[in-house]
Amino acid sequence: MRKLALSDEILMSIEKPARYIGGEYNSVMKDKEKIDIRFCMCFPDVYEIGMSHLGIQILYDMFNRREDTWCERVYSPWPDLDAVMREKNIPLFAMESQDNIKDFDFLGITLQYEMCYTNILQVLDLSQIPMKSENRKKGDPVVIGGGPCAYNPEPIADFFDIFYIGEGETVYDILLDLYKEYKHSDMSRREFLIKASNIPGLYVPCLYDVCYNEDGTIADFGPKYGNVPEKIVKQVVNDMSSAVYPENPIVPFMKVTQDRIVLEIMRGCIRGCRFCQAGMIYRPTRPKKVEVLKHYAEKMLASSGQEEISFSSLSSSDYESLYELTDCLIEKMNHEHVNISLPSLRIDAFSLDVMSKIQDVKKNSLTFAPEAGTQRLRNVINKGLTKEDILNGSLQAFLGGWNKVKLYFMMGLPTETYEDIEGIAELSEEITELYFANIPKEKRDGRVMVTASASYFVPKPFTPFQWASMLEPEEFVKRAYHVKDRFRAAKNHKSLKFQYHEADITILEGLLARGDRKLCDVIYDVYMSGQIFDAWTEYFHKENWENALSKHGIDIGFYTYRERSTDEILPWDFIDIGVTKEFMKREWERAKAEQVTPNCRQKCSGCGAAKFGGGVCFEAKN
Amino acid sequence: MKLRIKYSKLGNLRFIGHLDVMRYFQKTIRRAGLHVSYSKGYSPHQIISFAAPLAMCITSDGEYFDGEFEEISTSGEMIDALNQYGVEELKVSECVLLPDEAKNSMSVVAASDYMITFKALTEEESSGRMLEKENVTNIGNIETDDTASENAKHILECVADFHSQSEIVILKKTKKSEKEENIKPGILKIAVKDNGIYMLLSTGSTYNLKPELVMEALCQYAGISYNFFDFHIHRIETYMEDENGDLMPLYKAGRNF
Ligand code: SF4
Numbered sequence: 017m018r019k020l021a022l023s024d025e026i027l028m029s030i031e032k033p034a035r036y037i038g039g040e041y042n043s044v045m046k047d048k049e050k051i052d053i054r055f056c057m058c059f060p061d062v063y064e065i066g067m068s069h070l071g072i073q074i075l076y077d078m079f080n081r082r083e084d085t086w087c088e089r090v091y092s093p094w095p096d097l098d099a100v101m102r103e104k105n106i107p108l109f110a111m112e113s114q115d116n117i118k119d120f121d122f123l124g125i126t127l128q129y130e131m132c133y134t135n136i137l138q139v140l141d142l143s144q145i146p147m148k149s150e151n152r153k154k155g156d157p158v159v160i161g162g163g164p165c166a167y168n169p170e171p172i173a174d175f176f177d178i179f180y181i182g183e184g185e186t187v188y189d190i191l192l193d194l195y196k197e198y199k200h201s202d203m204s205r206r207e208f209l210i211k212a213s214n215i216p217g218l219y220v221p222c223l224y225d226v227c228y229n230e231d232g233t234i235a236d237f238g239p240k241y242g243n244v245p246e247k248i249v250k251q252v253v254n255d256m257s258s259a260v261y262p263e264n265p266i267v268p269f270m271k272v273t274q275d276r277i278v279l280e281i282m283r284g285c286i287r288g289c290r291f292c293q294a295g296m297i298y299r300p301t302r303p304k305k306v307e308v309l310k311h312y313a314e315k316m317l318a319s320s321g322q323e324e325i326s327f328s329s330l331s332s333s334d335y336e337s338l339y340e341l342t343d344c345l346i347e348k349m350n351h352e353h354v355n356i357s358l359p360s361l362r363i364d365a366f367s368l369d370v371m372s373k374i375q376d377v378k379k380n381s382l383t384f385a386p387e388a389g390t391q392r393l394r395n396v397i398n399k400g401l402t403k404e405d406i407l408n409g410s411l412q413a414f415l416g417g418w419n420k421v422k423l424y425f426m427m428g429l430p431t432e433t434y435e436d437i438e439g440i441a442e443l444s445e446e447i448t449e450l451y452f453a454n455i456p457k458e459k460r461d462g463r464v465m466v467t468a469s470a471s472y473f474v475p476k477p478f479t480p481f482q483w484a485s486m487l488e489p490e491e492f493v494k495r496a497y498h499v500k501d502r503f504r505a506a507k508n509h510k511s512l513k514f515q516y517h518e519a520d521i522t523i524l525e526g527l528l529a530r531g532d533r534k535l536c537d538v539i540y541d542v543y544m545s546g547q548i549f550d551a552w553t554e555y556f557h558k559e560n561w562e563n564a565l566s567k568h569g570i571d572i573g574f575y576t577y578r579e580r581s582t583d584e585i586l587p588w589d590f591i592d593i594g595v596t597k598e599f600m601k602r603e604w605e606r607a608k609a610e611q612v613t614p615n616c617r618q619k620c621s622g623c624g625a626a627k628f629g630g631g632v633c634f635e636a637k638n
Numbered sequence: 639m640k641l642r643i644k645y646s647k648l649g650n651l652r653f654i655g656h657l658d659v660m661r662y663f664q665k666t667i668r669r670a671g672l673h674v675s676y677s678k679g680y681s682p683h684q685i686i687s688f689a690a691p692l693a694m695c696i697t698s699d700g701e702y703f704d705g706e707f708e709e710i711s712t713s714g715e716m717i718d719a720l721n722q723y724g725v726e727e728l729k730v731s732e733c734v735l736l737p738d739e740a741k742n743s744m745s746v747v748a749a750s751d752y753m754i755t756f757k758a759l760t761e762e763e764s765s766g767r768m769l770e771k772e773n774v775t776n777i778g779n780i781e782t783d784d785t786a787s788e789n790a791k792h793i794l795e796c797v798a799d800f801h802s803q804s805e806i807v808i809l810k811k812t813k814k815s816e817k818e819e820n821i822k823p824g825i826l827k828i829a830v831k832d833n834g835i836y837m838l839l840s841t842g843s844t845y846n847l848k849p850e851l852v853m854e855a856l857c858q859y860a861g862i863s864y865n866f867f868d869f870h871i872h873r874i875e876t877y878m879e880d881e882n883g884d885l886m887p888l889y890k891a892g893r894n895f
Contacts, residue, residue, distance in 0.1 A: 033694070269654045270658050
């Protein structure tokens with residue numbers, strides 16, 4: 017029997033012990049004696065969230081293909097177990113072997129959202145690994161971070177030995193081979209890190225120095241030594257179809273957020289919405305071949321026994337063989353009882369047809385993401401969706417039997433006026449009008465319902481809005497009330513609903529997203545004051561952040577409300593994502609001039625990502 | 639065709655809940671490529687139902703579910719398929735074809751038997767406890783272990799007298815009230831066996847008696863404070879009544895095919 021790190025008493029005293037016992041079907045067990053490298057992958061949030069993440073499954077599978085490596089998993093212990101582990105001084109352990117993480121060679125942490133930063137410290141601290149890189153010695157695990165937040169790693173630079181910039185499928189083998197050399201020789205940790213920093217895509221923060229101007233902006237940023245590269249170039253998988261993909265995904269016992277097979281159909285997005293970081297950092301767009309996807313769907317459904325499959329991509333409607341793929345899956349659905357859960361598609365005759373085949377139209381709602389209330393503002397953000405698209409789509413949907421529509425908006429976008437946000441209410445009302453005008457009384461089945469929800473816009477690094485100012489939370493709330501009043505006053509108010517996001521957490525997300533190294537001490541103090549699980553409203557305590565910020569004399573407005581000059585050195589400027597700063601500046605100017613930029617398939621805008629030599633940039637030439 | 643499947647729930651999987659076990663078998667049936675029947679509608683689900691749920695932390699060799707199947711091969715093949723595509727701690731041991739008129743397992747359960755072992759008397763302690771001890775420097779440990787095994791031996795000595803009482807009354811706490819209850823009729827058998835306690839108890843909708851409640855009463859009788867974690871509880875089998883009113887394991891209601 018596999019040992020357990022926690023006693024029966026502890027497991028029975030906490031919620032959902034299945035979060036910590038491992039042993040799931042398709043999880044990988046190896047013989048420790050035959051292994052050279054122990055790698056632990058961490059998603060710094062609770063098991064149900066972490067297990068739903070595709071990236072970890074890809075890397076877990078990739079590492080375990082190596083005979084000399086055993087990759088295991090760990091997630092943030094929920095506050096109930098966290099307290100017990102602290103009280104009893106129990107070190108954090110990996111799911112599979114239940115061995116202590118401090119005895120591993122690597123701890124790889126995926127960085128999916130800023131509000132998990134205190135959980136990173138929780139994992140390091142509970143593991144009994146020194147929290148700061150400078151205090152780790154040979155024999156301590158190498159702590160490496162990757163994922164979207166690694167594109168501005170500076171606010172958490174002190175806690176990591178290495179950041180992996182780009183897609184994990186590319187240079188890990190080189191790093192692991194270098195690590196073996198280090199482990200079995202007298203190479204020092206410093207020497208190892210310098211060598212690692214010369215592997216493309218790897219950023220070793222302790223080898224770089226930052227100097228600041230008096231106003232707090234960066235005066236200079238660069239390597240401390242001559243043999244350390246100045247720029248870190250993002251790593252890209254060129255041929256997605258031949259990239260590794262987990263054919264045997266782990267099947268959790270307990271219900272997790274994404275309790276289904278996920279098929280990644282395409283990486284990157286052709287659209288170029290100016291607020292969207294993923295749309296920039298994953299350039300160029302690289303679709304997978306439909307035959308490959310069919311093969312994976314078949315394999316993964318069989319090996320997992322899952323009953324549901326969904327697609328992953330930034331914009332599935334832009335996947336050119338979507339028709340063929342969904343047709344093949346609908347076939348499977350009819351024979352093998354596979355449910356298909358579709359991501360939000362652009363609403364047109366095709367997608368409505370597909371959706372009506374796979375779901376109960378009465379129960380499901382149709383989703384649009386106009387993101388902004390007026391055409392003017394949609395032009396600013398380069399969201400190609402027009403009012404006609406939305407109205408036509410809604411009308412077709414109503415005629416097809418749907419009567420619930422969801423609309424997603426952002427508020428606080430650059431150049432936004434009250435007229436723009438009033439547009440949210442007007443557009444929603446217009447959709448209900450359309451229903452009443454076109455669906456005869458006898459055909460109305462239940463009440464038509466249009467739900468609009470507004471999130472609070474956060475400017476992100478590596479977007480044309482990286483220089484923009486973020487709205488102050490008080491103003492966001494004021495605008496939200498204003499829109500809410502409009503909804504209440506609407507003629508069809510009984511068919512309209514408006515929701516908006518929590519402002520307190522989002523403003524901190526804004527701080528961390530564009531922060532610099534000065535924030536490391538803040539995050540450390542916030543954690544030391546007992547704060548974890550910031551992304552969970554019930555555990556988020558604003559005061560912990562306010563206290564740490566004031567202790568370190570940090571003005572949140574400097575990072576969030578201030579519009580930056582395009583000449584300023586940004587904390588993430590040392591990373592080269594392929595898309596050039598010139599392109600970003602051009603897009604920022606075009607945004608302010610309310611000019612739309614065509615998508616990659618309509619016309620290449622020369623963003624710079626063509627230098628990777630693949631994907632959509634070369635489609636026309638094939 | 640209606641099948642009844644018997645399985646074990648062992649080892650670390652004593653920490654997964656009843657719903658998780660159901661979800662596990664739904665997926666295992668699909669992986670094994672067995673032709674289970676589905677309900678109709680937009681989100682069809684497998685037509686399977688589980689018998690008496692097992693509390694967490696208790697292991698078992700006598701768990702059951704019934705399922706409606708479109709196509710079947712042989713008992714042996716189906717057992718092998720479920721085990722090949724499953725995990726070791728949830729092993730299938732029987733698969734029988736039920737007569738058409740058979741009632742589902744949930745409603746026929748009448749009794750279960752259990753083996754209770756004392757952690758202080760079995761050499762192998764759970765590794766978690768060992769780990770914890772490594773981290774806590776407590777010299778008093780050895781002494782505590784000695785008392786624990788003496789207590790266990792004392793409890794074993796009390797079993798016969800405990801059972802010979804004319805009534806075994808315990809205080810049953812519900813959300814609203816506390817009331818006294820005589821649990822003796824629910825204890826069909828209780829005896830010392832291999833340094834542990836064997837008990838056969840009423841289970842199911844008519845009268846449901848939990849083994850931990852019997853242990854609590856026994857400890858009280860022996861004058862020793864009750865702690866759930868001092869023992870390990872293992873369910874051996876789940877029973878129903880045959881046409882004569884005698885107990886038989888649930889799988890005997892069907893036949894191999
Ligand atoms: S180089 Fe052109 S086609 Fe390629 S990603 Fe950039 S804009 Fe799109």
